[in-house]
Amino acid sequence: MAIPIIPSLLRDNLEALAADDQRLDGRSRFAGRELEIEVGCLANAEGSCRVRMGDTIVFAGVKFQIMTPYPDRPTQGGLMTSAEIRPVCGPNWEPGPPSEASIEMGRVVDRGIRESGCIDTSGLCILPGEKAWQVILDLFAISDDGNMFDAFALAAIAALRTATVPAERFDVGEDYKLPVAGTPIMCSYQKVGGRFVFDATKREELGGDERIHITLGNEGHVHSLQKGLRGVFTADEFNEIMDAAQSRCAELRDIVHNLEESQ
Amino acid sequence: MAIPIIPSLLRDNLEALAADDQRLDGRSRFAGRELEIEVGCLANAEGSCRVRMGDTIVFAGVKFQIMTPYPDRPTQGGLMTSAEIRPVCGPNWEPGPPSEASIEMGRVVDRGIRESGCIDTSGLCILPGEKAWQVILDLFAISDDGNMFDAFALAAIAALRTATVPAERFDVGEDYKLPVAGTPIMCSYQKVGGRFVFDATKREELGGDERIHITLGNEGHVHSLQKGLRGVFTADEFNEIMDAAQSRCAELRDIVHNLEESQ
Amino acid sequence: MAIPIIPSLLRDNLEALAADDQRLDGRSRFAGRELEIEVGCLANAEGSCRVRMGDTIVFAGVKFQIMTPYPDRPTQGGLMTSAEIRPVCGPNWEPGPPSEASIEMGRVVDRGIRESGCIDTSGLCILPGEKAWQVILDLFAISDDGNMFDAFALAAIAALRTATVPAERFDVGEDYKLPVAGTPIMCSYQKVGGRFVFDATKREELGGDERIHITLGNEGHVHSLQKGLRGVFTADEFNEIMDAAQSRCAELRDIVHNLEESQ
Amino acid sequence: MGYGDYQCMDENGIREDGRKADEMRPVEIECGVVPVADGSAYIKWGKNEAIAAVYGPMECHPRKVQRQDRAILDVRYNMAPFSTTDRIRPGFNRRSREISKVTRDALESVVDLELYPRSKVRVEIEIICAEAGTRCCGITAASVALADAGIPMSDMVVSVAAGKCNGIVLMDLNKPEDNYGEADLPMGILPMTDELVFLQMDGDLSMDEFKIAWDYNIKAAHDVHKIMIEALQKRYGGDV
Amino acid sequence: MGYGDYQCMDENGIREDGRKADEMRPVEIECGVVPVADGSAYIKWGKNEAIAAVYGPMECHPRKVQRQDRAILDVRYNMAPFSTTDRIRPGFNRRSREISKVTRDALESVVDLELYPRSKVRVEIEIICAEAGTRCCGITAASVALADAGIPMSDMVVSVAAGKCNGIVLMDLNKPEDNYGEADLPMGILPMTDELVFLQMDGDLSMDEFKIAWDYNIKAAHDVHKIMIEALQKRYGGDV
């Protein structure tokens, strides 16, 4: 099927498909694309993961630095998330200072992880008041065919959960596995043709309206929400995607846990 | 009276008015607009002032930080003035890095205060060679209807003269009133229709030529001068506005002092 | 002779001249322009040189700062080269952040000096682990009529070789001559009208193709090469200019050494 | 007092500042506070103070961001350097950029942008005193400023946030509740339909807590909406 | 181990990683790794890993850099923050800017730019794992990506580097050889004619050493060229 490139035609097309409960690539509303996930794939990172969802491909890499703790929190290390969306990943991403879109992406992924409490920054202390670990999570996109939020969030938690603290290289003890106390998972829904769908492709994003990002923790608690882009939604619409997210997040969490066991 | 928005028509209009010794808003040449001045109005600043001159509204806020003195001046603190003119204050102010206009404004206000010697930076020492106060004066515009220089300068000195050094919050003793040894006042004159007027409105600025900023101290000494914009002036023109400034600065200084007493 | 300013006409013109083994200014292929070189010309620099090659005029200035050595190299100081090509030097140089062209120029000049080993950074140590000299080489162009690379490189090495370490001013001993263990010299060749010429003028640059920069040390060893701009060349072409560079670099090295002796 | 030692509510269910769990801080709104703007509003919300100004519709520069079929909103949220206990250094700030973006997303959902193709409307939000909940203040003030500027909207956005502290769901966290609290759920609500145009959340909420917080927000939005309407009526008189 | 204590070769002339003096590290290339790009290539070269993507020809923005008579290449070389042992901070970087420029100079020498006046072709090179010799990896990968995108070229650029360590000229320095070595000579070679479009060098080489290094590079370029051709054949089948 030829895809109209004029946005208004694309919108019409997506609405017509939605009326028949169809999507451009034949998926059902809440079905995700084919998923590949691989950890330990970046030789110079202390934790890494590559995620492929359809034609969307991203990496997350974890690096460690030694920081001086803030005076008012002498026993705490830090977590920093950086999403620099380089123009390699698609024709619409431009070089230059971080765009609004990349800032939002980095902050939303960061909040899901941070607010779940899975990284205990007190556990990152090396010497109180003097040295602590700063965990740096770099999100890096290779190919953007839509829904980079979920791809980044999945790569991020998998990279963290398989990361090794490089204590030997910094001469502060023996290497050890970074403790991560949970597996927060993000699921994102975009309004396309008037209803929310899961794991939108780039074309669905171009012809769609608002998106909602939901990050849920191991117990099904909500850790982060974000509505992005222009659009209005009702409580009923929200409840429907929250239900969908509860089951999909559990499935993805199992995939991450199985991956760790098989390592 | 309708105001022409085409600059050349506006200039013609202003020249015609000047020929009759008139101004757009009916003021005489050296009359200022209605003035409101309020101190202590910003709850999180250690010193603050709001000035309204006609439809021009600005804030000055004073904050304190602890700095390490420069090695060659171990007993001296510092004063820093920052004027970030945000686009909230008018249609012609744009976001982005500091414009030439805002840099000039900040530096001219700063020089008036600094060069009057009213802030004794030696008095800001906490522990010689180790700790001193840095006084930070932030100029912040809400509504620009012309002559922000005078509004800022007035708000700045009033905010400083009513500021409290927050020693308790920084755990270095008891809070005390910032010592300020004088009350430098700036008066600005813009050439409109061929002659200098006091306290120009935005429209007078748009249709006018150069402006001259004069800062005078308690004894009538000159502490700072600045000529801005394209334009030629004579010694006679300058002497006339210097005389006007001497009396207007004294009036404004009394207003500031009365405000302090009534606090 | 009138010079066509349309690049394609200029190219035709240069090709026609090349066919007769001629150049715009009458020089032979490997002849340089008239050279003036003066050291010690900048009163506030610790080492300085002005080079004039035809209508190309540049300065190099050497300044010193005290740095803390890197933890893994406690006895080493540093060398930093900065080429900020200011718009004073020609109509095509624009203000703003460093351009690609100026970055390349600075890095190529820097590599020639650094890689020759003439500055022994271990010799810059003042107090191991605590203090070392950072040598800062500033390249500054006044008039760009082509081949600024060679002018900068020559000014740089002459400024370094005549620089004084300002130990007294920094209260760390007596002033002494900066030790420089060699005299690397750069010669640059631009393809104009299909063959490489030495010391191209701005017009030759505008109507030419790629350029090759060769830096040779005292023994004729190669320390740095760089091919810049679009263009293809053969091994034979390269060997020809390498031979030319060997003899020209030796001549220029003698000029620098004579200059030092006459100081 | 360390983290976790804060007690947000006494035995009678009263919070430190005298409010009940589902109660807002006092909110005051005034229109027309920036005389040179096309529309403006001042909001005082607890100790928060914000000013919003609207300029436009005007020609859209740079051309690159222009839209052929509609206007864009150019929204900036900013905290004045003296608005917080520790001074904020002016300049680029990721938090402000994100809040600017979600605020724009919320407001673009209600403004009738198709009326002004190729134009832009500038919305400037300045926080001059910050307590907790400044993004809600900003969105609410901007809605009033847009109305004050006569920009056609399908509804005004009311933004409020419920949160959680000591495991108790509370409406409109004040500063200590925010510092020691466990969750925050800011929403942007259209009071005519109870639909949403803005939603963020961070922290930890069970689904039950989440539903309580949501309902608190819907109710509070209607209260704040009355104050918004009164401010506009005070300026223009009669119905708005 | 201090500088100078490294022994790059044993008594049998074998390097630490098992190679002879004139031998390359293993090179693998795969096309089409960035599905949304017009052309792309992945290269693994020793422990180096790089991805190159090509977009275009497309309209050239900003107008200022447009050329009336030809296309321009807009080339960016970048090292991912996690590509090295010590993390690289994103943002402006003089080394990357210079490598981007010389890479563009090399590729513009072979691409038939005159076919696309006023356009640009974007070439994005990302190093995701760095050992030593990343600029050669990038140029080589970019050549394959341009071919994959169907951009007409007079030849593909093959970039390889010989160097010197312990006074011995060695092909394709690995990381310790690069760290403790004395010279590096990267070249960009057109395998059909043995002409050059890229040349850098730093360190110390006598003229004799220089000639050995040059010859090593020419030979190695032909080996790498075969791998480039195979990658394209694998994707498209038949002759390339």
Place this chain on the structure above:
Amino acid sequence: MGYGDYQCMDENGIREDGRKADEMRPVEIECGVVPVADGSAYIKWGKNEAIAAVYGPMECHPRKVQRQDRAILDVRYNMAPFSTTDRIRPGFNRRSREISKVTRDALESVVDLELYPRSKVRVEIEIICAEAGTRCCGITAASVALADAGIPMSDMVVSVAAGKCNGIVLMDLNKPEDNYGEADLPMGILPMTDELVFLQMDGDLSMDEFKIAWDYNIKAAHDVHKIMIEALQKRYGGDV
């Protein structure tokens, strides 16, 4: 020597460098020092050395700053990194930006801008050695460079500064007088009419001191003007 211990004048009214109170440092000017520029001037003023170059009139980019009815001057004042005892880091600098602006304001007051609508004239001022009073050097050199470029002007701006040290009004402060002094009054004077196009002042001057300093400046401007004229005559011969 601490602040305030400096004695600028001996018992005979002679300053440390041999000058009387109202005397200038030696000034030398040379035209045409930047061969590729449309006009240029070098000035040596005490130990100060500055170079000014003028390019244009040329097309005005970016369009945004273009004026329909006149040319603009695009003036940049800059101190070379090696021009001072402590190196100056290149890049954004508020002091230089302000001096660039007031210099432009001064020069735009005399250049016949209406002759070149929609154009710009670039004026580049580089301080290569700084003692005290560099802004005056820059304005004066720029005036000569504009004349050298043949840009029509109503008069040349001569910029000089009187100041105060140890309570004594002094012409043209040198470095120690500037460091330990109490005031500085730079002015930009049109020698044909004694009108002003540039004025700054900082420090502390009573009205009486101010008048003395003003008069010193007017007189000195005429002396410097002669040197400016001579430099132009030397280049062009005859009347200027």
